[in-house]
Amino acid sequence: MTRPVRADINLQALRYNLSVARDKAAGSQVMAVVKADAYGHGLVPVAQALDEADAFAVVSLEEAVQLRDAGIRQDILLLEGVFSGQELSDSIDYDLQLVVHCEEQLRWLEALPGDRRRVVWVKVDTGMHRLGFEPQLAREVWQRIKRLSAAGRGGELRWMSHFCCADDPAHPATDEQLARFIDLTGADGAPRSMANSAALLTRADANFDWVRPGIMLYGASPMLPGTTGADVELRAVMSLRSRLIAVHRRRKGDMLGYGQSWKCPQDMPVGVVAIGYGDGYPRHAPSGTPVLVNGTQVPLAGRVSMDMICVDLRNAPQARVGDDVVLWGSGLSAEAVAEHAGTISYELFCGVTPRVPRIYTITD
Template structure:
């Protein structure tokens, strides 16, 4: 059966991007973010590719994501739960599955304290240096050190924080966050972790004991005005559909729902078998680029559930059945995302189960 929409993930690109991380932060260990199904790329396949490159750790958001990796026999690489545990059952399971628990609040400490004294709990403490989302106040560091002293069975993995404005290169916020985080931990033992992808690329002071790349592993840029290629990264995901119809219309004819776009002259309109039920944002406006036969063509009219329409004047040789590139090499996801007023993260994570995934260079 011929798929309507195909996402091709190049695992060699992901391995290359991990090498770029290591070249950028050669003295840091790497905790690779594979949460949200590896940013929509497929967590199991991506984690296996990263494990083959001996990545130091993997990061997921929650227990369900960690268990998916364990069930796929990813048993050797440490896995951290970035949101920690939310019940005593999850706390016990984290110990059983040898998961690292990121603890961000005192109620989570209370959960872990319900475990037997013999339980070997691997903990990261998350500190709030200015993101103001999750994390202990920096003033709680002495209290957290005392907690560790009360529980000799707990194994400290380190202290992490998260940057709120690392992609804003002119903002003073990141330098302030790094400074207050370092001051709070002065003289306190344990590894440090600060940098996400933007922090890793743009802020050398954030490259400490551990870095936590996400988006850059998938070949997209976390920095405004830059593409992944410009940063030495290789885009890992190519999204393609195909032309299922080509129709000729006279000047002044409306195209699609709401008749929001009209043909300026007699011209061919192509219909592509992809829509918002596949994860293509409905808010993408007319003018958003796609590629047919290596030529850029603009989307025209509204994105519908199963189809989009394109202006085929730039690709006069196009024929029914031709592949259509939504994003990938030659059409960066960062660029497409900008037309929707969003980021490549959201494009990747928005792909639905209707998209057929295939993997290369596994």
Template sequence: MSRPIRALIHADALRHNYGVAKSLAPHSRVFAVVKAQAYGHGLMTAAAAFGAVDGFAILEIEGARSLRAAGYTQPILLLEGAFSLPELRLASELDLWLTVHDEAGLARLEAETLPRPVAVFAKLNSGMNRLGFPAEEVATVVARLRGNANVGEITLMTHFATADEPARGITGQLARFEAAIGSLALPVTVANSAALIAYPEARRDWVRPGIMLYGSSPFAHTPAAELGLQAAMTLQSEIISVQRLQPGDTVGYGASFVAARAMTIGIVACGYADGYPRHAGTGTPVLVDGMRTRLVGRVSMDMLAIELTDVPGVGVGSAVELWGQQLPIDVVAAAAGTIGYELMCAISPRVPVQVV
């Protein structure tokens, strides 16, 4: 019998969340962001759930090739572009769309004769200072792209650093972007999940929802449920042992938790080798048979401990939800000092995945 841990992927929730994203921008086309194996949910699982999505946005050209091989004909945007001339040729052969964000990417396009022209998203740096041409150079970049026989449709793009922070928002970056593009009559994409939800002015020709598609909130203080989103992943396991503690007894590596009273703890088959955060501390919420309790002591490679003292009727074999449809992943992430994105992407290959 295998370990009881498993990750459930809720296809209905994926469909629902895509519908929420689409409803926010009914006049925009939607790139479903499916990088990092669809934020840990499985690339093909997510693609199937999203159905007649307008397009996909992805980082990994291997994933883009898999989508094409599976019969998906929608636009597929490579968010960091092609990294070499062979990748550039492959992108052309597969009819992938390319982000071009620096001189090296432009030079590759100008150095090669491609099997077919590629649609290009020219990324401008409006203030995040990560990727992108200086926004004020947009006219020069567009002129070079327009003069290149390898380039088809051109779209202008930027990415916001603080769309998820209401106190700062997108105003400064959006103003810089708009001032730079001036009267250029080209399609535009600027909205990630946070901007799509919070800023109607960011809902342009294309929008690029990511985290919201998987049922997590992009905002630290707004629960996903308040945004109409549903959790698309549940990580669950079972109690495999029960221990009785006396005052002064300790739990786990480093003896970091010391019992202040007589206690009962349950040992759960889940650890950091499964993707649960090792840095989650005592007090991180966990559900056992639908009742809320807490993590105690350090998370080890294959197990963690939870308090059962005040949770009646549970024991070996009781169901544990580490996060999911009853316990929001954002709540667990906040308690562990991280974000839901990291937890989703960290699920280990050794954890069985079941689509439900």
């Protein structure tokens, strides 16, 4: 490791956050959402640390195979199902559960020869209007898959849906979606799943048999901007860290970086940190975005470059080359940085690039 950039991943915090999900959804099984390389935290180490999860959810066969190859034995669900008929039989070889959300997937299932059983989650569009069958169609879909089971080719059937606005507790869509889901699925006693992190934390009535937390496991708040993970008892898992690689005394009126977008208002110290959009630090983070230098909050100054940023060190005049910098994580919430950058913590985490080594620790 030459450049001082790294993402420390605290596996103890991850496990703690899973225990929060378990406590909040007592009585439900927990399917940990580890797609997108576990939201940038590292798929296999995260799944191995979450050995107490009841199942995992991913979005591609490749992710699922990585988990199986690493010895993960829990159930694994392909959240978007398969993308071709060919993938179906591979998914069964790897003992994966499938979402079926559209007619094409249903036909692939019907065309698959053999009698290997599988768990199929019928996805219902209760209001997100992204994936899933409309509630009026969903019963017919259910019956078609049930007929396959009767012919020895189907598997266990389950219901699922996804919330569009659970991050806003005042939003009426959540009640509407819930009512549609209960209306459709209430009678048959089949396992059901609907809750993402936001619903899990705020809507006990949406937990059903399986909850599907993602972002809360990584310690960030799933709620609207303004709350952090710590506000909802979660612990940050990823700390994106680097160091100061230069400290300069600039003169009043000096302009910093590309586009000369920031002007020094006085003679002042300016630090250069080894982090940039090549590492996944958001290029659109504006001047003023908080950065921690030796535990002191200082503002980003000027444009984010590929490998560097400048910081205004007037609050930290003793700062020296080699000093620790936290971009988000320990002492500085990803949510606060995301809010400045006009994005969400999910995108910050997923955006950390492969050149940033993930360093796993099991400390508190």
